[in-house]
Structures are given as structure tokens and as C-alpha cells.
Amino acid sequence: MKLITAVIKPHKLDDVKSALESFGVQGMTVSEASGYGRQRGHTEVYRGAEYTVDMVPKVRLEVLVDDLDATGVVEAVVKAAATGRIGDGKVWVVPVDDVVRVRTGEHGADAL
Amino acid sequence: MVDTGATAWVLTSAALVLLMTPGLALFYGGMVRPKSVLNMMMMSFGALALIGVLWVLYGYSMAFGDDVGGGLLGDPTQYLGLKGLMEDTTSEAGGLPAMAFVGFQAAFAILTVALISGAIADRVKFSTWMVFAGIWATLVYFPVAHWVFDFSNDETGHVGGWIANGIEAVDFAGGTAVHINAGVAGLVLAIIIGKRRGFGREPMRPHNLPLVMLGAGLLWFGWFGFNAGSALGANNTASVVWVNTLVATSAAILGWLLTERLRDGHATSLGAASGAVAGLVAITPACSALNPIGSIVVGALAGVLCALAVGLKYKFGYDDSLDVVGVHLVGGLWGTLAIGFFAVENAPQGASGLFDGGGLALLGTQAVGAGAVLAYSAVLTAIIGFALKAVMGWRIPEEDEVSGIDQHQHAESGYDLVGSFGGHGPSAGPVARSTTRTSEGAQA
Numbered sequence: 139m140k141l142i143t144a145v146i147k148p149h150k151l152d153d154v155k156s157a158l159e160s161f162g163v164q165g166m167t168v169s170e171a172s173g174y175g176r177q178r179g180h181t182e183v184y185r186g187a188e189y190t191v192d193m194v195p196k197v198r199l200e201v202l203v204d205d206l207d208a209t210g211v212v213e214a215v216v217k218a219a220a221t222g223r224i225g226d227g228k229v230w231v232v233p234v235d236d237v238v239r240v241r242t243g244e245h246g247a248d249a250l
Numbered sequence: 251m252v253d254t255g256a257t258a259w260v261l262t263s264a265a266l267v268l269l270m271t272p273g274l275a276l277f278y279g280g281m282v283r284p285k286s287v288l289n290m291m292m293m294s295f296g297a298l299a300l301i302g303v304l305w306v307l308y309g310y311s312m313a314f315g316d317d318v319g320g321g322l323l324g325d326p327t328q329y330l331g332l333k334g335l336m337e338d339t340t341s342e343a344g345g346l347p348a349m350a351f352v353g354f355q356a357a358f359a360i361l362t363v364a365l366i367s368g369a370i371a372d373r374v375k376f377s378t379w380m381v382f383a384g385i386w387a388t389l390v391y392f393p394v395a396h397w398v399f400d401f402s403n404d405e406t407g408h409v410g411g412w413i414a415n416g417i418e419a420v421d422f423a424g425g426t427a428v429h430i431n432a433g434v435a436g437l438v439l440a441i442i443i444g445k446r447r448g449f450g451r452e453p454m455r456p457h458n459l460p461l462v463m464l465g466a467g468l469l470w471f472g473w474f475g476f477n478a479g480s481a482l483g484a485n486n487t488a489s490v491v492w493v494n495t496l497v498a499t500s501a502a503i504l505g506w507l508l509t510e511r512l513r514d515g516h517a518t519s520l521g522a523a524s525g526a527v528a529g530l531v532a533i534t535p536a537c538s539a540l541n542p543i544g545s546i547v548v549g550a551l552a553g554v555l556c557a558l559a560v561g562l563k564y565k566f567g568y569d570d571s572l573d574v575v576g577v578h579l580v581g582g583l584w585g586t587l588a589i590g591f592f593a594v595e596n597a598p599q600g601a602s603g604l605f606d607g608g609g610l611a612l613l614g615t616q617a618v619g620a621g622a623v624l625a626y627s628a629v630l631t632a633i634i635g636f637a638l639k640a641v642m643g644w645r646i647p648e649e650d651e652v653s654g655i656d657q658h659q660h661a662e663s664g665y666d667l668v669g670s671f672g673g674h675g676p677s678a679g680p681v682a683r684s685t686t687r688t689s690e691g692a693q694a
């Protein structure tokens with residue numbers, strides 16, 4: 139099993155969600171995040187005083203998938219989240235030892 | 251005979267002026283960070299509470315009692331607890347019941363004290379603030395209100411203050427007594443108390459600009475009572491003042507936004523709200539002495555001057571957090587001195603400034619009035635500020651200042667939002683707690 143984590147632009151969340159649903163992914167966890175990469179932040183001015191705002195709002199999306207689906211899911215996320223401009227985000231994949239469904243106690247792929 | 255028109259207008263104006271303090275709480279509250287919004291607003295509400303009581307107990311008497319000598323102070327015992335003012339004395343007071351005037355002026359005293367709080371945001375013990383508010387009102391505002399607002403009355407034999415009757419400086423609604431007074435007190439306190447942790451290094455940007463704009467709107471609305479109500483009658487003076495208060499403020503917004511656009515590249519909402527307040531401050535002393543065109547000039551220049559003045563704190567390194575100095579001290583000085591240039595004889599005040607052929611005499615008088623209030627307030631505020639620093643201490647502990655004064659001083663948080671979208675760094679918001687000890691205790 140793999141955990142796929144994507145940090146994307148907030149306004150692309152709906153596109154990514156639809157793409158994953160078409161792919162057959164049945165669940166996901168989404169959280170609000172803030173941070174920066176190569177794009178850095180932006181500047182705001184209040185009463186003449188300049189503030190550099192480093193942290194940019196992002197959405198962090200996590201999906202647990204079977205090994206065989208991982209590549210396809212990553213491709214789907216990247217395709218849906220891309221705008222071609224700086225700040226589109228990142229997607230990464232890590233192996234997962236075990237998953238348990240809390241309600242039934244099922245383990246492994248059955249719990250996905 | 252009661253002049254019902256005048257009484258109705260002054261009572262209405264009193265309520266308008268009182269609304270300015272909650273308006274100020276919103277204006278200031280939106281400008282601080284989310285972790286200190288409640289403390290900021292509580293400083294205004296603390297002034298509403300304490301000064302309202304002190305005004306009735308002895309404040310009115312100190313300001314508007316018969317002079318005890320030299321035009322410096324009203325007799326504090328004459329109207330102690332407002333004694334003798336419940337009877338109808340309107341025949342002596344030009345048709346206006348004394349209590350209407352008591353109420354109207356109470357709102358001025360409250361607002362003046364609340365204005366100071368903007369200079370010392372995010373870092374001051376609420377207890378020290380409240381003690382300061384009471385002492386400052388007693389030693390500074392009540393006497394200065396007597397100097398500026400208490401006019402002598404030959405018919406009743408009442409003797410008033412020295413600025414109003416001695417040198418006869420023009421200050422229609424309180425450029426000196428309210429704005430210069432509070433502005434310089436804010437400057438002195440900001441220096442005595444010291445900077446916020448991280449001032450000049452960390453971003454301390456306003457957390458809620460819509461609150462700031464709502465507050466500025468309420469201030470403007472209330473200010474029509476402040477200025478036009480100061481005519482103490484429903485008459486031509488009040489009407490002229492009303493229009494001057496409108497147009498100077500409008501022009502000041504334009505002046506501030508233009509300055510920002512040229513200097514920083516953008517016209518900002520904080521600039522519009524600040525420009526409105528700067529214009530209101532500047533027109534306050536001058537609203538009865540100018541014509542509407544003069545008001546536009548004075549207002550527009552107030553917007554430009556104050557927009558430039560708010561940068562001074564970075565140059566000189568004092569943390570006047572919400573620009574009480576840049577807006578109220580600079581705006582108040584400008585408005586008070588501008589009378590010396592722009593006053594026209596056919597305005598209700600009937601004074602003649604430099605550009606109206608009146609020479610420099612009026613400007614000199616205005617400078618004496620402004621300088622006297624500035625010096626007195628600065629010295630007394632410094633004495634009170636240092637005394638309280640020694641006796642009570644001003645600052646909350648560093649750790650609590652960083653984690654948030656609302657939690658430390660009031661055991662509350664302004665917003666129950668988990669995770670601030672678009673915020674920077676770890677959320678300054680509260681962690682939700684699920685314990686309900688109080689309700690369990692009540693059931694047991």
C-alpha cells in the first residue's frame with residue numbers, strides 16, 4: 139500500500155477531487171496548509187509599512203491506495219492540479235506497512 | 251423654558267458621541283492581531299465603564315464647576331455627584347437642561363481616554379490600564395476640559411477656563427482637549443511602556459480590515475454628534491458644522507489614498523479608514539471657523555500629513571501601535587493651527603485667519619492653546635506613567651505577550667477558529683477545550 143500526499147493550490151482542489159473520483163478512489167483527507175517553495179511569498183503594505191508574507195495558503199490532500207494504483211493516482215493528481223505556473227505544488231508517495239479500518243478491525247488492502 | 255429643539259439635538263448628539271467609543275473599539279480591534287483583539291476592545295469598554303462613573307461623581311464638577319482660580323480648574327465640590335443639577339435650571343442655561351450637557355460632555359471624556367489605548371496595544375496589564383485611565387482622566391482630562399470647553403457666563407456669574415475665556419483660542423469641539431491631549435499621552439506612554447516583542451521584525455498586520463472600516467464608519471457617524479452637537483443647539487451653526495465635517499473627511503480620504511498610491515503603489519482600505527479619521531480629527535477644532543471650501547483644503551492636507559506621519563514611529567523607534575500619534579496628535583495639531591490660516595469671518599465662529607486678512611494674531615493664539623495642552627498632557631502623563639511603572643508595572647510577561655494577551659488577561663479568545671487559512675506560522679488561535687467543569691459543577 140502507498141500513501142500519496144499532494145500539496146496543491148486551493149482552487150484546484152475540486153478538479154483533483156473529481157479526477158480521483160473518476161479514477162475510483164473512494165476516500166481522501168484534505169487539510170488547509172500554508173507554506174512556501176521556490177515561489178516564496180508576497181508583499182503587503184499597511185499604513186506604509188511593508189510586510190513580506192512568506193506563507194502562502196495551500197491544500198494538503200492525502201490518499202491511501204493499493205500499490206498497483208499508485209502511479210495512476212499520482213498522474214491523475216498532477217494532471218488535474220497543474221496550471222503550468224510557479225507554485226503548483228508537489229506530490230509524493232511513501233510506502234505504508236499496514237492500514238486498519240477502525241469500525242471492523244480489517245487489516246491491509248481490505249481496509250482501503 | 252426648555253428649548254425642546256436644542257435639547258432633542260444635544261441628547262441625540264450625546265448618544266452619537268457615545269457610539270464613537272464602541273466604534274473606536276472596532277477600529278482599533280481590527281488593526282491588532284487575532285490574539286489580542288479582545289484586550290484592545292476591552293480598553294475602550296473599560297474607559298466607558300470607569301470614566302462614565304467618575305464623570306458623574308466629580309469629573310463634571312472639575313470641568314464645569316465655577317473656576318477655583320486662574321481658569322485652571324472647576325470647583326470639584328460644586329456639582330459633586332451632580333448635586334443640584336436635577337432641578338430645571340434651563341432659564342439660566344439658554345434653554346438647555348444641565349443634564350443634557352452633562353451627558354453630552356461625558357461621552358467626550360470617555361472617548362478621549364479610550365483614544366490613548368491605541369498607542370499601547372497588545373502588551374499592557376488591564377489592571378494598570380484601568381488605574382491609569384482613572385488617574386489620567388482626573389489629573390489631565392477634567393482640568394483640560396475646563397480650560398477649553400468651560401465658557402464663562404456673565405448672566406449667571408459663572409467663571410470658566412483660561413483657553414476658552416482668557417486667550418480665546420478657537421477649539422470648537424476638541425482638537426486640543428481631545429485629540430492633541432490623547433495623542434501626546436499615547437506618545438509618552440508608548441515610550442515609557444516600550445515596544446511590543448518583535449516590533450519592526452515580525453509582521454504585525456491588521457487581522458480584520460472589515461472591522462476597521464466598520465469602526466471608521468461608526469466613528470464618522472458619531473462624529474456628526476461630536477462636532478455639530480457642540481453647537482449646543484439645533485441651528486445654523488450646527489448645520490454649517492455638519493457639512494464641514496462631511497466634506498473635510500471626504501477630502502482627507504482622497505488625500506491619504508493619493509499619498510499611498512504615489513508612495514506605495516496601492517490605495518488601501520486601511521488608508522481609507524485612517525484618512526477618514528485623520529480628516530475628522532483635523533476638522534474637529536476648525537469646523538465652526540471655516541467655510542466648506544476651507545474645510546476641503548484642511549481635510550485633504552490632513553490626509554496627506556497624517557499618511558506621512560504614521561511612518562515616523564519606524565524612524566524614531568517608538569511603538570505607537572495603532573498610530574494615535576500620527577493620526578490624533580498630528581491631525582489635532584494641524585486642525586488647531588489651520589484655523590490660524592483658513593478661518594473666515596463669515597463662518598459661525600466669526601474669527602479671521604491669515605488668508606482672510608486677519609493677520610498672524612489668531613495663529614499665535616491657536617499655537618499657545620495647542621502648546622499648553624500638549625505640554626501639560628505630556629508632563630502629567632509621564633509622571634503618571636512612571637509612577638504606575640514603579641508601583642504596578644505595565645507589561646504582561648513576555649511568554650503571555652507572545653502567546654496572546656486575550657488568554658492571559660481575560661481568559662477568552664476572540665475567535666474559535668481552528669487553523670487560520672492563509673495565516674502565517676502556527677495558528678495563533680485557541681485550541682478547543684472540551685472540559686465543561688462549570689456546567690458539571692452546577693449539576694452537582
